Amino acid sequence: MKRVSVFCGSSTGASQIYMEEAELLGTQLARNGLTLVYGGARVGIMGAVADATLKAGGEVIGVIPKMLMGRENAHTGLTELIVVNSMHERKAKMEQLSDGFITLPGGPGTMEEFFEVYTWAQLGEHQKPIGMLNSNNYYNKLLTFFDHMIEEQFLKPEYQSMIIVEKDPQQLLEKFRNYQPPQLPTWISREET
Template sequence: MKSICVYCGSSPGASPAYADAARQLAREMVKNNIALVYGGGNVGLMGIIATEIMQLGGEATGVIPKALLDKELGHHGLTRLHIVKDMHERKAMMAELADGFVAMPGGMGTLEELFEVLTWAQLGFHYKPISLYNTEGFYDNLIAFVDHLVSQRFVSSDQSGLMMHESDPARLIERFKTFTPSYKTKWADREAVANLLP
């Protein structure tokens, strides 16, 4: 585990606990020699975790579209900052650079990025660990909704396990370091079901 892509809000959120959680995760990453890959911003939780990583002597790689950089949202104190043409290129590069994915508290963009890498894992496009950093129970309702998807047979229980969740950053990092893919892709499951049909 050399690098983790962290998805998180461009806002600090309503609770100071979110910023504290970002700093705690940064400390665990640096302690374990794990570099940060993220969206390249200098605002909100994005800026907090990146700045903490750098201050602790770690490495942080940002990936930001030129349109956002031009609005002075880019973090210029990083190990490296990739400037890309659009959000699609940004997400693809972040995914390529990372060995795993963590979703901290955030908004629509964070959720979109999370579900994209979950879908890619479900389809077998990658086999990297994915986890919610569920500080202050931020993602409790989402975890419950995924359970609902399973109960309604839109997601298999095996595939729901693609989305791990931890509130302790040390435990989260340990699970990533020992992660071994143990699930079937969506298509493999479909083939197994098809074999049972007459």
């Protein structure tokens, strides 16, 4: 594993803990020799994780759509900033560049990025680890909803197990290293993916 995409908010959130834990993750990425791939902004949690990775000596690749260059204040101090035409291109480029995905707290855009790579994993489009840094128990209600999906038979337990949930960034990264994807259903042929 060389590069990890981080999905997160362009705002700071209601609690300082979100910024602190984003900074801690960025530091751990650099210390573990991992390149951060993220949305390219210098504001909010996005900026915090990027700045911490850079400060700790790591490399950071930002991927930002042209339309967000001003709105999200594109980070100009990155190792590399890739400007794309659309949000769809941003997500596709981040997936292509990355060996795994970590979701920090964020809003609908963050959730959309998470659910897209999660769905791709279920369909066999990739076998990369997907993690959530559950800062301040931010994702507890979503995790409970996943349990509800299983109870109502809209989600298989083995698919829920694809999501690695931790509160500590280093433990999350260690689980990434040891990740073994679940067996895909027989209707998905690995030769076709």
